[in-house]
Amino acid sequence: MRAIEVTKPGELRIVDREPPREPQAGHVVVGIRAMGICGSDIHILHGQNPFATYPRIIGHEAAGEVLAVASDVTAVSPGDRVVVDPVISCGECPACRIGRQNVCSRLQVRGVHTDGMAREQLLLPASCLHVFRKDLPFETAVLCEPFTIAAETLWRGRVTGADTLLLFGAGPIGQVILQGARRLGAKVLVTDVVPERLDLAKCMGASDAFDSSKEGLREWVRSSTDGVGPSVTVDAVGRADIFELAVEMAAPAGRIVVLGFGPEPSRIAERSITARELDILGSRLHNNKFPEALGWIERGEVNPRALVSHTFRMEEVEKAIDLIEHAPRETCKVILTF
Ligand SMILES: [Zn+2]
Ligand SMILES: [Zn+2]
Incomplete structure (x- = not known):
């Protein structure tokens, strides 16, 4: 059975692994059919993910088919199509006890802290699987994560x-946030440095898009928000200077959501937060959001297919990663099939 392993930083290989045996209590054998390549997979390859250890089978965005279930499993059956929740939490720590298992103090993420889904088959607890409609292609459902x-x-x-x-940021994560915000009816202003991504954002319902490699970002934001500033800002790039800019431009009582893991500190004066009562919020992974996100996709409220720019076979993974890294103007979400 083949798997995609980052053996050590900088080295990616297709390796041969034992296929899973009979599932034990509570477990399921899943045949992976599609996997999304994420920026964090590429960070793991380059040794830039602070949470990854090596060797590591990557892959935290996956859709597959149930092949076998333990006798006590009733939630899924062989033949079901499923997406896999990569978040593993302890259920006991203070964060888990208040229902915030995505920031569990013993958090593990499949494909990052522990081996992931980039393999032909794997054994998983039934509790991390979410069944989707049989007429939804694996290459679409895989965008659920x-x-x-x-x-x-x-x-x-x-x-x-x-x-x-x-x-x-109008890369893959920016684009899913844009679609989710449009689904709610919010007005969305998008900035990026890649013109093709700005064009896609406009197609997906952004009311305006600005190339931030050019001068005039502040003026554009001001004039697009009636001089008030945005009520919500999302930094899907994760840079210290963007965080500073977000605080500077926010509307009174504004909220700023940051997703990055950049190590660079920002210089932000307390008074700029206090004077306008800004909320600064971190957002990491997801907290039991698979049913919600799957519902958006199944009901056609979002458009995952518009985000998939390329599909490769799993053995072409190096070619796929090379394309993502060297052709940002041509690529958005790149999917591997198994
Ligand atoms: Zn991801
Ligand atoms: Zn916990």
């Missing part, structure tokens, strides 16, 4: 249809 990131971001930012949302 990125949409959980959008659902979490919008929940953290308390976004409603009354908001004007300024979004930094």
Whole structure:
């Protein structure tokens, strides 16, 4: 059975692994059919993910088919199509006890802290699987995990249809946040440095898009928000200077949601937060958002297919990653099939 392993930083290989045996209590054998390549997979390859250890089978965005279930499993059956929740939490720590298992003090993420889904088959607890409609292609359903990131971001930012949302970054994560915010009816302003991504954002309902490699970002934000500033800002780029800019431009009582893991500190004066009573909110992974995100996709309220720019076979993974890294103008979400 083949798997995609980052053996050590900088080295990616297709390796041969034992297929899973009979599932034990509570477990299921899943045949993976599609996997999304995420920026964090590429960070793991380059040794830039602070949480990854090696060797590591990557992959935290996956859709597959149930092949076998333990005798006590009733929630899923062989033949069901499923997406896999990559978040593993302890259920006992203070965060888990208040229902915030995505920031569990013993958090593990499949494909990051522990081996992930980039393999032909694997054994998983039934509790991490969510069944989707049989007529939904695996290559579409696999986008569910990125949409959980959008659902979490919008929940953290308390976004409603009354908001004007300024979004930094129109890559795959920016695009799912844009779609989720448009689903709520919010007005969304998008900035990025890649023209093709700005065009896609406009197609997906952004009311305006700005190339931030050019001068005049502040003026554009001001004039697009009646001089008030955005009620919500999302930094899907994760840079210290963007965080500073977000605080500077926010409307009074504004909310700023940050998703990045950049190590660079920002210089933000307390008074700029206090004077306008700003909320600064971190958003990480998702907190039980799979049912919600899957519902958006199944009901056609979002458009995952518009985000998939390329599909490769799993053995072409290096080619796929090379394309993402070197052709940002041509790529959005890249999917591997198994
Ligand atoms: Zn991801
Ligand atoms: Zn916990």
